[in-house]
Amino acid sequence: MAVYTDVSETDLARFLADYDVGMLLSYKGIAEGVENSNFLVRTETGSFILTLYEKRVDRDDLPFFIGLMEHLASRGLSCPLPVARTDGERLGELAGRPAAVFTFLEGMWTRRPAVAHCRAVGAAMAGMHAAAADFPLRRPNALSVGAWRPLAEACGESADRVEPGLAAEIAGELAALEANWPEDLPGGVIHADLFPDNVFFLGGELSGLIDFYFACNDILAYDLAIALCAWCFEADGAFNITKGRAMIEGYRSVRPLTPGEIAALPMLARGAAMRFLLTRLYDWLNTPEGSFVTKKDPKEYLKKLRFHRGVTSAADYGLSAETETA
Numbered sequence: 001m002a003v004y005t006d007v008s009e010t011d012l013a014r015f016l017a018d019y020d021v022g023m024l025l026s027y028k029g030i031a032e033g034v035e036n037s038n039f040l041v042r043t044e045t046g047s048f049i050l051t052l053y054e055k056r057v058d059r060d061d062l063p064f065f066i067g068l069m070e071h072l073a074s075r076g077l078s079c080p081l082p083v084a085r086t087d088g089e090r091l092g093e094l095a096g097r098p099a100a101v102f103t104f105l106e107g108m109w110t111r112r113p114a115v116a117h118c119r120a121v122g123a124a125m126a127g128m129h130a131a132a133a134d135f136p137l138r139r140p141n142a143l144s145v146g147a148w149r150p151l152a153e154a155c156g157e158s159a160d161r162v163e164p165g166l167a168a169e170i171a172g173e174l175a176a177l178e179a180n181w182p183e184d185l186p187g188g189v190i191h192a193d194l195f196p197d198n199v200f201f202l203g204g205e206l207s208g209l210i211d212f213y214f215a216c217n218d219i220l221a222y223d224l225a226i227a228l229c230a231w232c233f234e235a236d237g238a239f240n241i242t243k244g245r246a247m248i249e250g251y252r253s254v255r256p257l258t259p260g261e262i263a264a265l266p267m268l269a270r271g272a273a274m275r276f277l278l279t280r281l282y283d284w285l286n287t288p289e290g291s292f293v294t295k296k297d298p299k300e301y302l303k304k305l306r307f308h309r310g311v312t313s314a315a316d317y318g319l320s321a322e323t324e325t326a
């Protein structure tokens with residue numbers, strides 16, 4: 001679930017009076033999501049998403065996230081568009097939280113990604129990278145390689161409660177990642193959480209991207225590595241090379257990968273698996289039992305990490321030899 005903060009009808013109607021959206025007709029909390037409280041709001045003029053930003057989102061980052069969505073939408077990328085208040089502001093305050101209203105994006109996320117979905121996501125991601133190229137704000141990635149050791153230390157030996165030997169395995173992996181993390185690869189604004197639940201499809205076509213609340217400046221190919229992790233493994237833990245190939249081809253149909261990016265893909269994918277292993281592990285160990293949030297399984301990413309550790313070249317993700325050198 002993700003409704004951490006209750007909103008009364010009176011407060012919401014008063015909040016919406018600052019927007020040119022007509023009278024409030026109905027609203028309900030949205031169960032999905034992890035970070036913020038989201039509500040589906042219907043007014044006389046249509047449907048909107050109301051987001052209340054919760055504790056884990058730094059208020060200072062909100063202009064970056066909201067500005068980015070506005071920038072991407074202005075470049076033709078399909079994503080929620082922040083609705084301006086009548087005074088021109090995009091951010092307000094509701095129930096003691098920073099709050100914003102977004103256009104409603106039609107479509108649904110796919111629970112069973114197929115090859116065609118992976119290709120479409122690759123292309124949409126590269127389109128996002130291109131569209132964000134002239135976005136003027138910057139936000140360093142707070143969850144990049146430098147953040148992993150403190151997260152691992154915060155989990156400590158308790159990691160072994162999830163799997164015996166995990167703390168030592170993480171320590172070894174961290175040392176390898178810190179020593180080999182690529183530098184000087186093309187950078188830009190990345191989504192950084194382009195999982196299936198953040199991509200909508202409608203009638204088989206990709207209808208838009210949501211949830212830009214991890215977006216940041218980092219290595220562009222790291223975004224692709226994250227998506228390879230999130231989309232291209234099967235339920236039994238096996239990597240589906242056909243999906244990997246489709247995603248990479250989709251990406252390259254919009255933005256070519258440099259030889260350096262291709263060579264670095266296995267290390268970037270190890271890092272991506274480590275990043276989600278650590279955040280899931282931290283949440284697993286620190287979210288109180290009985291809390292409303294559904295904890296995500298860290299072991300899923302441990303298995304993915306082990307797979308990537310065994311990868312020697314991007315050919316294992318589906319890049320054929322001739323395209324690798326092209």
Ligand SMILES: Nc1ncnc2c1ncn2[C@@H]1O[C@H](COP(=O)(O)OP(=O)(O)O)[C@@H](O)[C@H]1O
Nearest residue numbers: 030032033034035036038049080103104105211
């Ligand atoms: N603009 C939008 N249009 C339609 N549905 C949306 C929109 N934004 C969010 N949602 C719905 O709210 C859910 C949670 O949104 P998300 O941004 O992923 O939350 P969180 O930041 O808490 O993870 C999504 O899975 C989707 O169902």
Ligand SMILES: N[C@@H](CCOP(=O)(O)O)C(=O)O
Nearest residue numbers: 033034035193195276280296
């Ligand atoms: N995608 C992350 C968790 C972040 O959840 P979201 O609802 O904000 O996309 C994971 O799977 O660990």
